[in-house]
Amino acid sequence: MKAPMKARVHVTLKNGVLDPQGKAIGHSLNRLGFPEVGDVRQGKYIELELAETDKARARARLDDMCRKLLANTVIENYSIELVG
Amino acid sequence: MKAPMKARVHVTLKNGVLDPQGKAIGHSLNRLGFPEVGDVRQGKYIELELAETDKARARARLDDMCRKLLANTVIENYSIELVG
Amino acid sequence: MKAAVLVFPGSNREGDVAQAIELVTGRRPQMVWHGDGDFEKTDLIVLPGGFSYGDYLRCGAMAAQSPVMAEVKKRAAQGVPVLAICNGFQIAAEAGLVPGVLMRNENLKFVCGDVHLKIETSQSLFTNRYQAGQVIKVPVAHAEGNYFADADTLKRLEDRGQVAFRYCAPDGTVDGPLGQEANPNGSIRNIAGVFNETKTVMGLMPHPENAVEPLFGGCDGKALFEGLVEALS
Amino acid sequence: MTIAAEKNPPVKLPNEPQITPQVVAEHGLAPDEYERLLKIMGREPTMVELGIFSAMWSEHCSYKSSKVWLKKLPTRAPWVIQGPGENAGVIDIGDGQAAIFKMESHNHPSYIEPYQGAATGVGGILRDVFTMGARPIANINALRFGDPAHPKTRHLVSGVVAGIGGYGNCMGIPTVGGETNFHAAYNGNILVNAMTVGVAASDRIFYAAAAGVGNPLVYVGSRTGRDGIHGATMASTEFNEDSEEKRPTVQVGDPFVEKLLLEACLELMATDAIVAIQDMGAAGLTSSSFEMAAKGGLGVVVELDKVPMRETGMNPYELMLSESQERMLIVLKPGREELARRIFEKWELDFAVIGHLTDTERMVLTWHGDVVANIPIPPLVTEAPVYERPWTLTELPPVLDAGKVPAPGSSMADWNASLIKLMSCPDLASKAWIWRQYDHLIMGNTSIRPQEGDAALVRVPKAPTGTSHKGLAITSDCTPRYVQAHPETGGRQAVAEAWRNITATGALPLAVTDNMNFGNPQKPEIMGQFAGAIMGMAEACTALEFPVVSGNVSLYNETEGRPILPTPTIGAVGVIEDITHAVGSRLTQGGLAIILIGETEGWLGQSLYLRELHGREEGAPPPVDLAVERRNGNFVRRQIWAGRVDACHDLSDGGLLVALTEMCLAGGTGVTIRQPAGTGIPSHAFFYGEDQARYLIASGSGDDILEAARRAGVPAVLLGYSGGASLTVEGLVSLPLAEIRQAHEGWLPAYMDTVE
Ligand SMILES: Nc1ncnc2c1ncn2[C@@H]1O[C@H](COP(=O)(O)OP(=O)(O)O)[C@@H](O)[C@H]1O
Ligand SMILES: [Mg+2]
Secondary structure, eight states: OOOOEEEEEEEEEOTTSOOHHHHHHHHHHHHTTOTTEEEEEEEEEEEEEESOOOHHHHHHHHHHHIIIIIOOTTTEEEEEEEEO | OOOOEEEEEEEEEOTTSOOHHHHHHHHHHHHTTOTTEEEEEEEEEEEEEESOOOHHHHHHHHHHHIIIIIOOTTTEEEEEEEEO | OOEEEEEOTTBOSHHHHHHHHHHHHSSOOEEEETTOSOOOOOSEEEEOOBOGGGGOSSTTHHHHTSHHHHHHHHHHHTTOOEEEETHHHHHHHHTTSSSSEEEOOTTSSOEEEEEEEEEOOSOSTTTTTSOTTOEEEEEEEESOOEEEOOHHHHHHHHHTTOEEEEEEOTTOOOSHHHHHHHOSSOOGGGEEEEEOTTSOEEEESSOGGGOSBTTTTBSTTHHHHHHHHHHHO | OOOOTTTSOOOOOTTOOOOOHHHHHHTTOOHHHHHHHHHHHSSOOOHHHHHHHHHHTSHHHHOTTTHHHHTTSOOOOTTEEEOBTBSSEEEEEETTEEEEEEEEEOHHHHHHSHHHHHHHHHHHHHHHHHTTTOEEEEEEEEEEEOOTTSTTHHHHHHHHHHHHHHHHHHHTOOEEEEEEEEOGGGTTOOEEEEEEEEEEETTOOOOOOOOSTTOEEEEEESOBOSTTTTHHHHTTSOBOTTHHHHOOOOOOOOHHHHHHHHHHHHHHHTTTOEEEEEEOOTTHHHHHHHHHHHHHTOEEEEEGGGSOBSSTTOOHHHHHHOOOSSEEEEEEOTTOHHHHHHHHHHTTOEEEEEEEEESSOEEEEEETTEEEEEEEHHHHHHTSOOOOOOOOOOOOOOOOOGGGSOOSOSSHHHHHHHHHHHHTSTTTSOOHHHHTTSOOSTTSOEEEOTTSSSSEEEEOOOOSSOOSOOEEEEEEEOOHHHHHHOHHHHHHHHHHHHHHHHHTTTOEEEEEEEEEEOSOTTSHHHHHHHHHHHHHHHHHHHHTTOOEEEEEEEOOOEETTEEOOOEEEEEEEEEESOGGGOOOSOOOSSSOEEEEESOOOOOOTTOHHHHHHHOOOOSOOOOOOHHHHHHHHHHHHHHHHTTOOSEEEEOOTTHHHHHHHHHHHHHTOOEEEOOOTTOOSOHHHHHHOOOSSOEEEEESSSHHHHHHHHHHTOOEEEEEEEOSSEEEETTTEEEEHHHHHHHHHHHHHHHHTOOO
8 A cells, every 4th residue: 555645624614603512612711711712613623544645636535525424515614634 | 802813723632542433434434435545533623712912821821721621631632723 | 318419501310310319318419500619518429411511522521620520529539429420420530530531432323222231349339239240221321431541541440440330241241242232332341330549439321310210211220329328328 | 662663764774785576586475475565564675674574474484375274173172271373282281280292394404404404403392392381301203214225315314313312312301202214205305303292380381472561572592693594484495406505504503502591491480570482493583573572462672783693793684584593582571681681691691681562563673773674563464475275185096905916925935024024124124223312211201212112101290289100102103105195094094193102002192283294385286285184184183082282384395396295294192190001012921912903904005015015105095984093092091091901002004913023022022823714804914904993902811801892892803922032923924033123123224334
């Protein structure tokens, strides 16, 4: 197998979509003595190893993965980053 | 209130800690027709708005937030990034 | 036995455990709202099941930081027994009252139904009415009950007899494929419940409080509360 | 604030678009409906006003196509405290307690975003029930998915189930039952119907009708965001090819906040502060404020800038139409604001006084002091469009001659295979994969769990005065293929089966909630399905003294012109005075007599046997004789009360042999039976026919029941005895239970674990 490529995917809620988790985290931090914390949004961060050497191809494949599984594009956005 | 600063926090599982979510995602991707996907790890990505202008201070506060709440340092690592 | 059941925003099995305690003691436990830093002296503190703070971020993480938990930690350190069930176990683990962490179930799904548990020891406040090796049937209901501890911690737990219960097949088998099949969440070594070092704090994922009446899931959980009453009255 | 209404036309919002015919159409209003609006208003509306009319006159809120038909349902009985027209129905269950329940659909949102769609469906129905003062004690859900082979089905099943569990589990309400079917007709339009049952003191029930001019109008719960604007309008229009692409903002649920809202509302309800309370469901602030004022014959002023907002830059139009979840509107007694505020703030919820009641019978909305809408309330209600849409009834298909339907084969192997095939077909396979993801045990009151009986049985929390251990039996039923074949029969059958399911536990069936899921009502044959189903339901509800106390209508369930199977889901509740007398359907011991109650003709038309083994969906569905239903059911219930019954199961999908197999699997005990001599019915029709009004009973020797049946004139026959670990039908079937179990319990997990 080829030396693997690494990818980082961020999946975040679209603007305007309610983020119950983020809201609760924000509240909690305020209560814990961090009044400076304002809006908090929580997303997912996924690291993948890919047996792929071609960057363009990798990106296209990752895009496909995001749309098929990793993100729910009705309410989420995603971004892809390739490393190494 | 000051123009807010934005922070990005990544919380990831430590090496050696089993990641059922990452594993399940990896499996699903393999079966969905992405055999090139190897190891997958899932972490959290948190965006925070801070009413704070001093970067050093902000970083120290965020470090505190991570250790108190955002990460469970028994199994998780965290990293902090400041924007604007 | 005087008991206090702590209530966090999002707790939802506090009524179930209060009912079970009332059934064996004839007395309604004190319900303590999380915002109250202080509460009456009690013989037992219960951290009940539920979804404190929605289980957002990590189960139990936010509750572990609430004011009342500082008081619980203080009393636990003084030896006041703490029974931490399900979300309570997650809170206790986050607060450092018991070792280990509870992660997402291996199959990533919420699981509800009866499981079999092997009693690992009868030498505790919580298990004195059971016999070591005995198999009981109680329900589980959780999405993050996958117990994990690093190798050192695990060894220490096992060596010092800090494992309280393990998931097992109906015949008590913990190992092999039968044991694996009986494990509802992927917990390491089928661990369902653990003690702290002094065995005054017990955390467990299953719900003995939902197994105290014959028509409603059987009575296998009742002895846990009876044992506590015996030990603490 | 006094408003000189007509002299003071509302101001327009900045950048407010012109109201063109296209804008009107986009709001789902037909040209003649818009004419009607103009007449009521006497001037051109503002966008906010147009939005309000659009929401209030949508199919979802106005019931314009279904209203004339819904009126035909019986809604009264001595035990009915509140029939349709409130947030949920209320019945008296004795000891000063009331059961409050309703079913609601979230079909379209669940198709677009299965997790959140289903989750917010559960959240919505929970609010409908606790807004009336009840603590919810059980949830059930009725799900219909497309063909398992359809590429979307698996993803939808997985998301919907996770969403229902995610919300209900977090709320701490046990999800104790439901039904799940698969059929290609739902490929583009799944059904997610959720029902909640709650219990309250019968003298502490809260209603939506506002009262008291000047009383404050209070907003509590989550803040308002731009969620699902026009959800109600969306729920009322047919999908077309690009609606999947349009992807309207779906609502995201926050069950944690809803749990806080539940506790806070119940805490406030224990005081005397509330005049009226109403959840914000479909069409949010619009329909809730409108309905409260309309029901009370009053007017209302809402200062929209006081509404707690989640996002910046929101405008009145968005605020009025947002479907953000976990919100309530309350009319308080004067001077109780601080008491209420303290309670909601303790539970960390937003609280705001946003307006007050007036005697003008007008809805006046202000925005930073300007009037932005001013609508007369009564005409919007009384002049709301009501359609008597043309309808054509489906004709009864020819009765299928069972003798002409092939048997499974001549050998025992063929018969064995036929039973395995049926027990593992998508509709009959075990749904444990689903209900294990639902917390069905929380509260410690679940006596009959999923798969243990025909209805779920939940203990009622003890009344302060009560002594007994009452139980509520809860079920949901519908056999869409029967309704499709002949809507009147199907409507009758759905009600009869629900009644039977409750009866089979020993409980007394009391009342019904329904969820009418149909296609486009503008097609006469669809409207005819609706009409036919209602006629059948009305007849059955009347004959069985089983009134309808609440319900919901979901129309336009079509994709590219292809409608779903007509699906009038029936949710039902019954009561048993002493829960220790109830029985489930599990066969847990050997040596019990297995008795068949009811007449068997061998009805194979529309049977699962015909569909699953011969790939045919045809013939007339089994007829429902309501007098016979009643007689047989009452007989069975009396036997249960007399303590003669160990287990009881009604016969439905798949017929006798399927029901018997389910009893064996659930209890882990085998049986040996035979077809009684002289029936004159081919064996496959006897064992797989779906004749109605039948039950299987397991009982000691069986003699006393057979004797009682003879005296009561109820057909009853001994089929055999329980025992062993196999299912044996002499000369036909012999299978170890383990083998059937593997097929039965294996299908769904294996299916969900497959990836194409
Ligand atoms: N099919 C039906 N059968 C009986 N009652 C119905 C039916 N559909 C709606 N209703 C009643 O009409 C009223 C309005 O229903 P709905 O708009 O769904 O309420 P909500 O907006 O509170 O959820 C309720 O009282 C409901 O019970
Ligand atoms: Mg409502």
